[in-house]
Amino acid sequence: MHSCLNVDEIVRLIAYELVASGGKGSAVGLACCCESFKDPVLDALWATQDQLRPLLKSLPGDVWKGGYRVSVPTIRVFFSSLNDSIRKSFKRLPTKMEWTRFWKYARRMRRFTHFDAPSLLSLEVFSVIQLCTANEPLFPNLKMIDLWGVRESFIPFIPLLLSLRTTLIVLKFESNLPEAMVASIVTALPTLCPNLQTIRLYSLPRDPMVTAAVSGMLVTNRNTLQEFDVDCPLTEEASEVLYKLSDLRSLSVVIERETLLPPASLPNLTDLTITCDDEDDWPRLFHGATFGKLEAATFYPHSEQLGDLLGAFERAALSSSVQYTLSSFYLSTSCSWSPNYSSLLPFVQLVDLEIEFSCHDGCSSRVDDDIVTSLSRAMPKLNYLKLGDAPCRQITTGVTTKGLVALARHCPDLSILRIHFQVASLSIPLASPGMTPNTESTALWTGCALTCLYVGAIPVPEESVLMVSLALLHLFPQIEKIYGIDEGWEKVKGEIYHSRGIIDCSSKQCPLTTP
DSSP states (O other): OOGGGGSHHHHHHHHHHHHHTTOHHHHHHHHHHOHHHHHHHHHHHHSEESOSHHHHTTSOGGGBSSOOSOOOOGGGGGGSOOOOOSOBOBSSOOOHHHHHHHHHHHTTOOEEOOOOHHHHBOHHHHHHHHHHTTTOOSSTTOOEEEEEEEOGGGGGGHHHHOOTTOOEEEEEEOTTOOHHHHHHHHHHHHHHOTTOOEEEEESOOOOHHHHHHHHHHHHHTTTTOOEEEESSOOOHHHHHHHTTOTTOOEEEEEEOTTOOOOOOBOTTOOEEEEEESSTTTGGGGTTTOBOSSOOEEEEEEOOSOOOSHHHHHHHHHHTTTGGGTOOEEEEEOSSOOOOOGGGGTTOTTOSEEEEEOOOTTSOOOOOOHHHHHHHHHHOTTOOEEEESSSOOTTOSSOBOHHHHHHHHHHOTTOOEEEOOBOGGGGGSOTTSTTOOOOHHHHHHOOOOOOOEEEEETOOOOGGGHHHHHHHHHHHOTTOOEEEESSTHHHHHHHHHHHHTTTSOTTOTTOOOOOO
16 A cells, blocks of 8 residues: 555545545545545545434434334445435434444544434434433534424434534424423523634524524624624614624624614624515614625515615615625515616625615516616626516516617626516617617627526517527627517527527627617
């Protein structure tokens, strides 16, 4: 064996690369024929798990009522057949030697990314494991845990899965859980995991008891926290702590109506998400704030009357110089809305822009050629643009070919687009009177990377299919996917596919019209 394989770091790197690239069989083969690879391969195989059954399969089949099919060899437990769909429970207690084997694998787990055991195992299994571990962590080296659909009956067993080494916790609770139980596990997290860096808690009950528990956890973990994503409001004391965490990278908060907000000093924050009850509440967070690295801002307003929310964001953000760093802006509301998009023009670094609102009570989209042209000129780095909900059949106004040309011309990196547009305008030849290209427009255009177009319920008349497909292919030579519910768009996609075999639309010499 080459001397370099005596270096543990090199052997472990080989093992992890084999497993990560899908070569698990090769990794197992190395472990079976070379003792130096045994532990590194086992560590790599067991590092990330999305269920408990592989671990429980390491116990003999006669431990279980009904039994598992086979008792698998040590190195092959990862690949055993796990097709049992009945809820398992113990027939007898495992022996000390059997528990030793069980722990041999449990201690290797580093990431537990999903959880489905309660649906396949009786709670008796967890009770027995908890007693056998003498209240020690089931996974002593676990760093990340992600549990979804946490039920009332399983909450008491969550501490069993956590360890002092755990730095990332994701818990999504089922609805209508007892507030006291949820508050109790939240309160225990800082003690169970004193080095938490990432906390994500979802579907929390809106209750003062839970608010107090979350706020207390935040105060305790202030020194290590880098990501805080919790969907419940905080106390005033916790807010004072939260908005002064200098190491915080990602923050998601719920701001209730008339909440007192201190000026934020978050110099390393890159991602901010705000859920608010009123459009007038959250701007106070920006005034006098320090956001030196903010890249992504997301808003979920619950107010039925949004007013000039984008204008409020512009005024607040400009006061903290966010326009120089912001690359992603997302806003989603369930109500109808007609936003003033001009308020976003100062944010010239935007790469992703999505503003989503409802068309259920009549189309409220007011996007037209002037708006799209202004945005495309101001934001040449756009890669992802979605304005409004999925385009509807009620379009009376909307973007025409002129606006689409502006996007293709000014935003060469644009890859995903969803806007209300008039499909009839695509049926008009691009070289028709009033839309003749000139030297300047041809020189500026270098091609557009758009591959995905969302068309929603916009209909395509049968007689327009060919012209529409040629116009789209002319504007967006790389287009591959069109998502819509009208069957005419399937024909458009078919025409685009066939046209590519005739016309070299990938050429960047295709003339475009001036918007």
